[in-house]
Amino acid sequence: DGGITQSPKYLFRKEGQNVTLSCEQNLNHDAMYWYRQDPGQGLRLIYYSQIVNDFQKGDIAEGYSVSREKKESFPLTVTSAQKNPTAFYLCASGTGSGKGTEAFFGQGTRLTVV
C-alpha cells in the first residue's frame, strides 16, 4: 500500500546526542515536510523540501538538519544544539494538482530526551 512511514514511533535520547528520525514515502510525492508539535500546541514547520537535493528552513529550523538525497526519503536529525527537543514530530508529503491536492501524514515520532 502507498503511504508515508515514520520510524521509530518512540525514541529516547540522552542530552548532548544527535538523533535521526526517519521518514519514507512511496507516493511519488515531490514535496516533504517536517513539523514539530508540543503538548496542546499546533504544528510548527521545521524544514521542507519541494524537490530532491533541495530543502528550505521553516519557522523553527535551529538545532535541526535534513537531507533529501532521494525522493522517497527525508530524514530529520535533531542535533545537540536543539535546546528543547522533547516533542512529537510529524512528517508529511504532498502533491497538488487541482482537486487532487493531498497531504499525507506519517504517524509521528515521539522523541524524549532523558
Added chain:
Amino acid sequence: KNQVEQSPQSLIILEGKNCTLQCNYTVSPFSNLRWYKQDTGRGPVSLTIMTFSENTKSNGRYTATLDADTKQSSLHITASQLSDSASYICVVPQRANNLFFGTGTRLTVIP
C-alpha cells in the same frame, strides 16, 4: 504573505453540543482546502476537501464550508461525541508542491 490561520486555538464543549472551527487563509493562487483530524499521538487523517467551486460539503456529522471571496472556511461538528476530541488542521496548497498548514484547533469534548 501566504499563510493559514485557525481559530480558536483550543475549544472545550459538552458532549452532544455543536461547534464550529474557523480557517482563514491568504494563500494565492487558491485551488482547494482540506481539513484533517489528528487524534492524540497519531498522524492527521483527511476529513474533507473543498475546491474553489464548492461552498458546502458534508461528511457525516462534519460539514465544511468555503467562502472563496473572503478566504474563509469553517468546519462544523454536529452532536459532538467524545471521539471527536482531537486536533483539526486546515491545509491549503499554493501550487503543486507548496502546502500551507494551519496550526490547528484542539477540540476537547467532555461528558
